[in-house]
Amino acid sequence: MAESPSSFGGPVADRALLLEAGLWLLVARIALRTLSFARIAGLASGNIATRPATDASAARIAWAVETAAARAPWAAMCFERALAAHALLRRRGWASRLFYGARNGDSPGPAAHVWVRSGDKAVVGGEQAAGFAVLATFPPLDS
16 A cells, blocks of 8 residues: 655645545446446546646545555456546546556456556556557547
8 A cells, every 4th residue: 555645735635635535436336337338438538627637646646546445345446446536637627538448368358457647647557558458548539
């Protein structure tokens, strides 16, 4: 589990962000179980910001999502983590793009992965993204 980024705003701000990240993880979990992929894609594509997050802001969002995911009472998958990070970034007015990718693995059928970037910064899931071909982005790359 990552260390608390207390230099970003202190323990109260860290707890508030951690709580918000946990709530977004829960919202993402419910959305993935109840909404169609098309509806989730539409929600992830709206409200496009143009200003990328700063390095410190991206790191703080990543810390919050990964820490909340580690503490969640379920195994938070990459799609849930990416949706939560995407929402946290966009609520703060920062550009965010969700990437959906796949690769052929050793098991039958393709393996999928979802990650988020803000500008040129990987926020969550970027470490594993190298082996995946991008199938779609939300919002689309032409936006």
